[in-house]
Amino acid sequence: MFEENEHCAREGCALPTRLQVRIVAATLVLLPALALAQSIGGPLTPLPPVPALDPAQVQLGRKLFNDPRLSADNRQSCADCHRLDRGGADGQARSPGGDGQPLPVNTPSVFNASLNFLQFWDGRAQSFEGLVHLASADATDKENAWVAVVQRIADDPAYRAGFAEAYGQPVDANVIKDALVTYQRTLLTPDSRFDTYLKGDTSSLSLEEKHGYQRFQEYGCIACHQGVNIGGNMLQKFGVFDDYFANRGSVVEADRGRYNVTGDPQDLYLFKVPSLRNVAVTAPYFHDGSAPTLEAAVDAMFHYQLGRTPSDDDKALIIKFLQTLTGRWEGRPL
Numbered sequence: 299m300f301e302e303n304e305h306c307a308r309e310g311c312a313l314p315t316r317l318q319v320r321i322v323a324a325t326l327v328l329l330p331a332l333a334l335a336q337s338i339g340g341p342l343t344p345l346p347p348v349p350a351l352d353p354a355q356v357q358l359g360r361k362l363f364n365d366p367r368l369s370a371d372n373r374q375s376c377a378d379c380h381r382l383d384r385g386g387a388d389g390q391a392r393s394p395g396g397d398g399q400p401l402p403v404n405t406p407s408v409f410n411a412s413l414n415f416l417q418f419w420d421g422r423a424q425s426f427e428g429l430v431h432l433a434s435a436d437a438t439d440k441e442n443a444w445v446a447v448v449q450r451i452a453d454d455p456a457y458r459a460g461f462a463e464a465y466g467q468p469v470d471a472n473v474i475k476d477a478l479v480t481y482q483r484t485l486l487t488p489d490s491r492f493d494t495y496l497k498g499d500t501s502s503l504s505l506e507e508k509h510g511y512q513r514f515q516e517y518g519c520i521a522c523h524q525g526v527n528i529g530g531n532m533l534q535k536f537g538v539f540d541d542y543f544a545n546r547g548s549v550v551e552a553d554r555g556r557y558n559v560t561g562d563p564q565d566l567y568l569f570k571v572p573s574l575r576n577v578a579v580t581a582p583y584f585h586d587g588s589a590p591t592l593e594a595a596v597d598a599m600f601h602y603q604l605g606r607t608p609s610d611d612d613k614a615l616i617i618k619f620l621q622t623l624t625g626r627w628e629g630r631p632l
């Protein structure tokens with residue numbers, strides 16, 4: 299692997315595809331999505347505009363999203379952890395659940411999540427529709443928790459009237475989930491400066507930011523963070539070139555990643571590559587919330603995912619580039 303890197307240093311790794319091939323050889327975990335993204339030209343694409351969905355359904359979904367009755371224990375709304383004024387997350391390494399204890403993993407942003415092709419850190423939800431999760435319900439009481447939630451919402455005359463109007467039917471689990479999903483599909487953050495650049499306005503990035511984008515490609519970050527969400531379209535091992543978990547210590551169940559879904563030893567430590575959209579406003583980072591700053595996260599990526607040490611200048615340029623990925627929500631920058 300060291301030789302591969304030497305080779306890379308000599309040849310400059312100008313083409314991300316070159317690194318992609320190397321990573322396949324090194325880890326055998328790349329999904330076909332990579333080949334696809336490669337074959338359709340530039341792998342990064344701008345966010346689509348916020349879709350115009352049924353306003354009554356969106357409105358209901360927004361109300362549910364902010365309603366604590368949507369949690370198993372009646373205490374936390376979706377918005378308590380997924381705060382739209384904090385990049386769609388909550389700024390904590392691991393959010394407290396209903397019992398006050400930290401959840402097993404860091405809270406990812408809800409912004410643009412509808413465009414991730416798998417959901418959750420371990421990718422266990424295949425579709426956005428399938429994921430609606432009640433944060434404080436453990437696996438054994440999930441179904442009862444849902445029954446209780448549906449009952450609470452159905453008991454509220456205002457919701458009954460709202461669902462009759464928006465869906466023409468009584469409240470049940472399906473329409474509650476549909477309203478939530480519909481609302482979350484509107485949580486897109488288009489018009490970041492980088493997207494404006496991708497659409498052809500090259501003046502929207504400074505020279506340093508453009509160089510940062512170049513470094514992001516040359517070092518091979520783009521081999522994993524790619525597609526419309528600059529991430530969110532494949533699973534990758536965390537710790538390709540060094541053992542992240544041995545170095546960090548105290549490995550817990552959530553650290554096993556995809557293995558917890560499939561039971562396949564080859565899936566140990568595989569995680570969904572997170573989206574880098576709005577990454578400058580969603581610290582702390584990683585599934586365990588262990589990186590407090592963007593700089594710490596980028597350092598770890600160089601060490602564990604690329605096996606390289608960048609110059610300070612290159613690292614600073616990449617961080618400047620990442621800061622151009624902050625989009626707009628309801629007309630204002632996040």
Ligand code: HEC
Pocket residue numbers: 363368369374375376377378379380393394395396401403404405406407408411414416417418419420429430431432433434478482
């Ligand atoms: C107590 C904090 C908390 C609450 C409340 C909460 N979430 Fe989450 N949410 C999380 C955590 C933590 C994850 C990651 C779980 C995992 O990967 O195993 C997550 C994951 C998600 C994801 C997947 C994002 C991705 O990129 O994988 C979506 C979408 C989401 N939540 C929406 C919601 C909705 C809708 C509600 C309300 C019904 C809600 N959340 C309530 C903490 C919370």
Ligand code: HEC
Pocket residue numbers: 321514517518519520521522523533534535536538569570571572573574577580582583584585586592595596599600603604616
């Ligand atoms: C081999 C694939 C791969 C490469 C190459 C890679 N990353 Fe990552 N990146 C990941 C994975 C997987 C995670 C999630 C790790 C975890 O939390 O378990 C991640 C997480 C991140 C995060 C934290 C995001 C968050 O919301 O928690 C940042 C920032 C990041 N990467 C930036 C970069 C940069 C910059 C580069 C290039 C220097 C890079 N990555 C190269 C796979 C990769």
